[in-house]
Amino acid sequence: xxxxxxxxxxxxxxxxxxxxxxxxDNLTMAVPEGEFAAVVGPSGCGKSTLTRLVAGLMKPxxxxxxxxxxxxxxxxxxxxxxxxxxxxxxxxTILQNVILPLEIVAxxxxxxxxxxxxxxxxxxxxxxxxxxxxxxELSGGMRQRASLCRSIVHKPDVLxxxxxFGALDAFTREDLWQTxxxxxxKEPFTCxxxxxxxxxxxxxxxQVIVMSGRPAHAQFILxxxxxxxxxxxxxxxxxxxxxxxxxxxxxxxxxxxxxxxx
Amino acid sequence: MLRQIGVPLAAILIFLALWEFIxxxxxxxxxxxxxxxxxxxAYAKYxxxxxxxxxxxxxxxxxxxxxxxxxxxxxxxxxxFSRIAxxxxxxxxxxxxxxxxxxxxxxxxxxxxxxxxFNTVLMAFLISFFPIAVSVGxxxxxxxxxxxxxxxxxxxSNFTIFRKIALPKTLPEFFGALKVSVTLAFIGTNLVxxxxxxxxxxxxxxxxxxxNGDYPLMFAVLIALALLGIVLYYGVVWxxxxxxxxxxxxxx
Ligand SMILES: Nc1ncnc2c1ncn2[C@@H]1O[C@H](COP(=O)(O)OP(=O)(O)OP(=O)(O)O)[C@@H](O)[C@H]1O
Ligand SMILES: [Mg+2]
Numbered sequence: 435x436x437x438x439x440x441x442x443x444x445x446x447x448x449x450x451x452x453x454x455x456x457x458x459d460n461l462t463m464a465v466p467e468g469e470f471a472a473v474v475g476p477s478g479c480g481k482s483t484l485t486r487l488v489a490g491l492m493k494p495x496x497x498x499x500x501x502x503x504x505x506x507x508x509x510x511x512x513x514x515x516x517x518x519x520x521x522x523x524x525x526x527t528i529l530q531n532v533i534l535p536l537e538i539v540a541x542x543x544x545x546x547x548x549x550x551x552x553x554x555x556x557x558x559x560x561x562x563x564x565x566x567x568x569x570x571e572l573s574g575g576m577r578q579r580a581s582l583c584r585s586i587v588h589k590p591d592v593l594x595x596x597x598x599f600g601a602l603d604a605f606t607r608e609d610l611w612q613t614x615x616x617x618x619x620k621e622p623f624t625c626x627x628x629x630x631x632x633x634x635x636x637x638x639x640x641q642v643i644v645m646s647g648r649p650a651h652a653q654f655i656l657x658x659x660x661x662x663x664x665x666x667x668x669x670x671x672x673x674x675x676x677x678x679x680x681x682x683x684x685x686x687x688x689x690x691x692x693x694x695x696x
Numbered sequence: 697m698l699r700q701i702g703v704p705l706a707a708i709l710i711f712l713a714l715w716e717f718i719x720x721x722x723x724x725x726x727x728x729x730x731x732x733x734x735x736x737x738a739y740a741k742y743x744x745x746x747x748x749x750x751x752x753x754x755x756x757x758x759x760x761x762x763x764x765x766x767x768x769x770x771x772x773x774x775x776x777f778s779r780i781a782x783x784x785x786x787x788x789x790x791x792x793x794x795x796x797x798x799x800x801x802x803x804x805x806x807x808x809x810x811x812x813x814f815n816t817v818l819m820a821f822l823i824s825f826f827p828i829a830v831s832v833g834x835x836x837x838x839x840x841x842x843x844x845x846x847x848x849x850x851x852x853s854n855f856t857i858f859r860k861i862a863l864p865k866t867l868p869e870f871f872g873a874l875k876v877s878v879t880l881a882f883i884g885t886n887l888v889x890x891x892x893x894x895x896x897x898x899x900x901x902x903x904x905x906x907x908n909g910d911y912p913l914m915f916a917v918l919i920a921l922a923l924l925g926i927v928l929y930y931g932v933v934w935x936x937x938x939x940x941x942x943x944x945x946x947x948x
Contacts, residue, residue, distance in 0.1 A: 491848060491849060510851060513850070515849045521838075525940075539850055
C-alpha cells in the first residue's frame, strides 16, 4: 500500500521572545492509505505542531510533508481537522455547524444534499434529533460528536485529530472510541490522532508513534497487530497489555526517565 | 410581554409623579422648574416645531451613527488583524477620544462654514465611532486560533473566515458598543445644535427656549430628547435580538 502521509526529516523551531525554540528535530514518519496512526509523547513535545504542519497551516523550517504524493505547501480541501475543544459556532445549529466545511469545499452542492449528508453523519454518531439544537444545549461528549461529524462531512482523505477526546470523562471517551471505529468502517480515511491516552492509541491505532521529548523525533513506532473490528475487551488481552507496557516504557524514556523494571 | 412594557411604563409614570410632587411641594414657579403638567401645553403650542426639529435631530444622529458603524468596524478590522496597526492606532484613537468634543464644534464650524447638516453628522460620527472600533478590534484580535483554523485548514480565504466566523463571533461585543455609541451620537448631534448659532434640531429649540426664558419649552425638549434616545436605544436592542440573539443564554 502507498503511503498517504509522509513526513520526511521535518525540523521546526518557533521564534519566541527568548530566542528560537526548537520543537521538532528530524521527525520522520509515514501513514499508509486507510491506516490510523496514533501519536503519543510527553506534553509540549510538539504534537500539535505536527498536526499544523500536516494540515499545511505552517511550513516546516526543514524537511518535507507529503500528502497523496504531493508536497504540502498550503492547506488542502481534502483534510479534516478536530481539536480537543469542539469549537462549534454558537450562532449556528448543530446541523449548520456540521455543514460548514461543505460551504467552503463544495460551494455548488445544493442545500438539500448538504443537509442530507450532515444528517447521515449525525445519525451515525448517535445525534439523531439534535440537528436543530444549539451547541450550548448539548453535553461535552455530544458536542465532540458533532465536531467529529464536521471534520469528516466533506469526505476528507486525511483526518487530523488533536486530542479530540482529551477533555471527556472515561466512559464518554470509550463510547467515542467505538464511534470512531464504526465511522472508519463506514467511511475509510487515513487518520493521525494525537492523544495522551495509551489505551486509546492501542484501541484505535494501526500504529502508535511515540515522540521523544522536545525537540522531538519519532522515538519508537509500535505496530498494533490487532484485528480491525476491535471491541473494548481487547484492551484486557495479554497482547494489548504487553503493548501498553512497551508504550509506557517508551513514554518514560521520552520523558527522560529510566523505564520501570517489570 | 405585559411585564416588558408595563414595568418601564410604570417606572416612567412614577418618575413623572415624583417630579410633579417635588415641584408642587416646594411651590417652585415655572421659571425655576417646570413640572410635567406644564409640558402638554408646551407640546400643543409647538407641536409642528417638535416634529420638524425632532426629525432633524433623529436623521442626523442616525446618519452619524451609520458612518460611525462603517468607519468603526473598518478601523476595528484593521486593528484586529494587524498588530502593527494596533500598536500605531491605539494611542492616536485614545488621544482623540480624550479631547472634549465641545471644543471641536467651533473648529468644525469654521472649517465647514454654513454646512450645518454636515457638521452635525460629522460630530455625531466623531463622538461615537470609538467604542465600535475598540470592541471590533478586541473581538477580532482575541479570536481563538482554533476558530480560525477550522476554516483555514480547508484553504478558506481570510475574507471567508472573517465573514463566516470572526464577524458573527464579534457581533455581541459590537452591539454592546453600539448601545454606548447610540447615546454618544445623540450627544454629539445636540452639542452642535446647541453650541453653533442658527442651529436646527431639538438642540436649537432648547436654545431658543433658553433665550426666551420659556422654561416649559426647555423641559419639553429635554423630555423629547430622552424619548428619542430611548427609541434609538431600543432600535439597537431589536437589531441585537435579531442578529445576535444566539449569544443570550437562557436565565438560570
Ligand atoms: N505559536 C507558538 N509560538 C511559540 N512557541 C510555541 C507556539 N506554539 C507552540 N509553541 C511551543 O512549542 C512547544 C510544542 O508545542 P505543541 O503545542 O506542539 O506541543 P504539544 O505536544 O501539542 O503539547 P500538549 O501535549 O501539551 O498539547 C511548546 O513548548 C510550546 O510552548
Ligand atoms: Mg497539543
